[in-house]
Amino acid sequence: MRHLLSVLLENEAGALSRVIGLFAQRDFNIETLTAAPTEDETLSRLTLVTTGDDRTIEQITKHLNRLIEVVKVIDLTDNEHIERELMLVKVRAEADARTEIKRTCDIFRGQIVDVTVNTYTVQLIGPTDKLLAFIEAIGTSRILEVVRSGVSGISRGTKVLSV
Amino acid sequence: MTEMLSGGEMLIRALHEEGVEYIFGYPGGAALHIYDAIFKQQAIEHILVRHEQAATHMADGYARSTGRPGIVLVTSGPGATNAITGIATAYMDSIPMVVISGQVPHDVIGTDAFQETDMIGVSRPVVKHSYLVEEAARIPHIVKEAIYIATSGRPGPVVIDIPKDTTDPNELFEYDLPDSIELRSYKPAIKGHVGQIRKAVRALLESKRPVIYVGGGVVQGNASSELCSLAHKLNYPVTNTLMGLGTFPGTDSQFLGMLGMHGTYEANNAMHHADLILAVGARFDDRVTNNPSKFCPDATIVHIDVDPASISKVIAADIPIVGQCKAVLAQMLKNLDEELNGREIDSEPIDAWWEQIDSWRESFGLDHGLHKAESGSGKLLPQQVIQVIYRATEGKAYVTSDVGQHQMFAAQYYRFDQPRQWINSGGLGTMGFGLPSAMGVQFAHPHSTVVCITGEGSFMMNMQELSTCSQYSLPIKIVNLNNQALGMVKQWQDMQYGGRHSHSTYADSLPDFVDLINSFGHVGFRAETLPELEEAVELAFSDKHRSDLVFIDALIDPDEHIYPMFVRGGAVNEMVLNKYD
Ligand SMILES: Cc1ncc(C[n+]2csc(CCOP(=O)(O)OP(=O)(O)O)c2C)c(N)n1
Ligand SMILES: [Mg+2]
Numbered sequence: 001m002r003h004l005l006s007v008l009l010e011n012e013a014g015a016l017s018r019v020i021g022l023f024a025q026r027d028f029n030i031e032t033l034t035a036a037p038t039e040d041e042t043l044s045r046l047t048l049v050t051t052g053d054d055r056t057i058e059q060i061t062k063h064l065n066r067l068i069e070v071v072k073v074i075d076l077t078d079n080e081h082i083e084r085e086l087m088l089v090k091v092r093a094e095a096d097a098r099t100e101i102k103r104t105c106d107i108f109r110g111q112i113v114d115v116t117v118n119t120y121t122v123q124l125i126g127p128t129d130k131l132l133a134f135i136e137a138i139g140t141s142r143i144l145e146v147v148r149s150g151v152s153g154i155s156r157g158t159k160v161l162s163v
Numbered sequence: 164m165t166e167m168l169s170g171g172e173m174l175i176r177a178l179h180e181e182g183v184e185y186i187f188g189y190p191g192g193a194a195l196h197i198y199d200a201i202f203k204q205q206a207i208e209h210i211l212v213r214h215e216q217a218a219t220h221m222a223d224g225y226a227r228s229t230g231r232p233g234i235v236l237v238t239s240g241p242g243a244t245n246a247i248t249g250i251a252t253a254y255m256d257s258i259p260m261v262v263i264s265g266q267v268p269h270d271v272i273g274t275d276a277f278q279e280t281d282m283i284g285v286s287r288p289v290v291k292h293s294y295l296v297e298e299a300a301r302i303p304h305i306v307k308e309a310i311y312i313a314t315s316g317r318p319g320p321v322v323i324d325i326p327k328d329t330t331d332p333n334e335l336f337e338y339d340l341p342d343s344i345e346l347r348s349y350k351p352a353i354k355g356h357v358g359q360i361r362k363a364v365r366a367l368l369e370s371k372r373p374v375i376y377v378g379g380g381v382v383q384g385n386a387s388s389e390l391c392s393l394a395h396k397l398n399y400p401v402t403n404t405l406m407g408l409g410t411f412p413g414t415d416s417q418f419l420g421m422l423g424m425h426g427t428y429e430a431n432n433a434m435h436h437a438d439l440i441l442a443v444g445a446r447f448d449d450r451v452t453n454n455p456s457k458f459c460p461d462a463t464i465v466h467i468d469v470d471p472a473s474i475s476k477v478i479a480a481d482i483p484i485v486g487q488c489k490a491v492l493a494q495m496l497k498n499l500d501e502e503l504n505g506r507e508i509d510s511e512p513i514d515a516w517w518e519q520i521d522s523w524r525e526s527f528g529l530d531h532g533l534h535k536a537e538s539g540s541g542k543l544l545p546q547q548v549i550q551v552i553y554r555a556t557e558g559k560a561y562v563t564s565d566v567g568q569h570q571m572f573a574a575q576y577y578r579f580d581q582p583r584q585w586i587n588s589g590g591l592g593t594m595g596f597g598l599p600s601a602m603g604v605q606f607a608h609p610h611s612t613v614v615c616i617t618g619e620g621s622f623m624m625n626m627q628e629l630s631t632c633s634q635y636s637l638p639i640k641i642v643n644l645n646n647q648a649l650g651m652v653k654q655w656q657d658m659q660y661g662g663r664h665s666h667s668t669y670a671d672s673l674p675d676f677v678d679l680i681n682s683f684g685h686v687g688f689r690a691e692t693l694p695e696l697e698e699a700v701e702l703a704f705s706d707k708h709r710s711d712l713v714f715i716d717a718l719i720d721p722d723e724h725i726y727p728m729f730v731r732g733g734a735v736n737e738m739v740l741n742k743y744d
Contacts, residue, residue: 010348013295013297014283014293014295017284017287018287021287021288025288055475055479058475059472059476062471062472063472065471065472066470066471066472068291068292068312068346068348068349069348070348071347071348163347
């Protein structure tokens with residue numbers, strides 16, 4: 001099962017490497033990881049996408065909590081939540097293909113953020129499956145480069161992750 | 164008035180104010196400012212070791228025998244990396260320790276400077292936490308926080324890596340040690356959940372075939388007296404892990420002995436047939452569970468541990484309780500009284516269970532494997548050596564050990580009645596641990612008898628510390644169960660590799676241990692027969708040698724195996740009981 005974990009971490013040098021080290025050391029899987037400071041600059045917020053059965057996820061959560069710099073951990077997938085990922089895709093866009101690419105972009109609510117004589121750079125925001133669907137729709141043969149930010153998530157409603 | 168001190172001075176001052184008596188260390192360039200600060204004071208005694216690994220094991224032995232954190236000081240680069248094995252050893256057994264490593268100055272960090280190693284990176288997987296000192300003024304705070312983290316919750320080693328510029332004697336700072344430490348991200352559990360405690364007590368009372376399975380968490384958590392009260396009140400059988408020995412008296416009739424790979428027949432059978440297991444401060448290590456899928460098929464598992472990550476890691480707990488062993492057991496005792504409300508515990512089912520256990524005990528109990536001695540091969544047996552030591556020390560010595568057959572013989576045959584009496588590397592299984600840890604114990608308890616039961620292979624991994632023992636006049640008694648081989652390896656090769664002894668023997672190249680010991684100014688005896696051993700032991704523990712380090716080279720039967728031993732991949736009660744059956 002795929003899980004989205006949100007972690008509040010002390011914004012200190014070396015803290016992130018402990019999180020990553022833990023996953024490597026205990027053979028836990030990380031699909032994506034995002035990290036940046038929050039409105040409170042002493043804290044970083046991480047979103048981790050991982051997969052595993054309930055036992056494994058429980059162990060991941062417990063071991064994250066065991067790290068001294070981890071302030072809080074929640075599993076967003078336990079409740080309703082919003083997840084978004086940003087993707088930049090550079091595609092080959094010869095004159096005769098441009099209309100078609102634009103149309104696909106519109107369908108996925110992507111934006112063309114850079115244009116050259118024979119390329120487009122498309123920016124897309126959404127849940128991971130939407131981004132993957134876009135790649136499929138455009139066709140890998142047309143794609144020159146893909147950059148994904150990894151997933152960020154937040155719970156729906158009034159539920160808040162804070163200290 | 165605040166005092167102005169250098170970083171090096173603040174470090175030593177803070178350690179002293181936190182109650183530190185000893186630093187075990189070894190100097191080098193990056194640590195020299197700190198060494199100069201040590202030179203200028205008397206409050207803390209620095210012990211000069213001969214190898215940094217040994218310093219960590221000394222601090223570890225000090226910590227295991229007192230419950231107070233062991234402190235280590237090493238230089239950068241090779242000093243730091245030499246300390247890693249000892250840090251990992253402490254980490255696996257949850258031992259409170261603070262390791263201070265010198266580091267190259269900030270302005271050259273990252274340039275592959277002379278003796279630069281990324282100590283924070285190298286130690287990360289084997290520490291509870293670590294600090295790279297950025298500002299000298301923070302040193303007292305970091306020391307206090309490091310000790311707090313090392314000793315609270317599930318204890319463990321903490322590294323403080325100190326770049327040389329932050330200990331510069333010419334740069335002075337206001338010394339400010341905080342009164343207490345408050346961390347928003349670290350709040351170790353204390354009491355257990357009341358509802359879970361009630362459930363656990365009811366399950367205990369309903370059980371017909373209970374076993375209390377106790378690990379090192381009860382040693383570290385000083386919970387032995389609560390444990391004994393609970394076990395005695397219920398009259399339930401108790402087994403200890405290798406790390407838990409001494410938490411329940413080895414001489415108590417309710418004690419089943421150690422469980423696990425080399426556990427007793429009765430302990431492993433009781434575990435397998437139990438309908439309830441109360442696990443206290445134990446972590447279901449693979450040397451205890453054997454094949455987890457066959458582990459204790461009928462048992463309800465109640466698991467008490469201060470570390471939530473230990474619970475349901477290997478074996479799923481039916482009633483998990485997170486909290487300090489001491490607090491949780493006290494809660495259970497209180498709840499038990501309330502639950503019974505003056506009523507007696509129904510002893511009938513327990514009587515039947517005890518009958519069953521006694522019959523296991525009588526059929527294949529510990530001495531079953533000793534029949535070879537009775538048949539009189541004439542050779543000295545390791546089991547006999549431990550029994551002789553046990554009698555000579557009246558069961559009261561601190562006993563440290565190394566890793567191998569000798570360790571398991573010591574665990575089986577010395578009956579430990581007190582927690583902290585038995586000191587060995589259980590989790591990492593570090594050969595070379597025995598002598599230096601005994602030294603740490605002897606520093607902590609200068610008037611107590613400290614015995615190191617070792618094997619010649621393990622002993623040779625840290626024997627340079629015999630020189631340190633001379634320097635500080637440590638009267639340790641070392642008993643070398645000399646089978647002229649890496650006995651444990653050889654046994655596995657006998658049992659699983661058709662007797663092919665690949666690189667496990669070296670009989671022709673061993674030193675004359677008595678000469679070796681003498682050359683360091685210590686006393687050595689050799690024993691090849693039981694009478695010779697008895698004589699040597701009597702002398703070693705006599706007043707004559709009270710203040711000497713005495714080494715007994717006991718030449719034991721090289722073919723002896725340690726039994727019982729788990730059948731690989733089996734249930735806990737599937738054991739090989741001796742060489743012949
Ligand atoms: C540092 C280290 N290296 C290797 C091992 C693997 N090992 C476990 S027991 C053992 C043999 C120990 O020999 P000795 O100390 O003579 O004890 P004996 O088994 O003969 O009693 C070895 C090599 C270990 N535990 N630690
Ligand atoms: Mg040996």
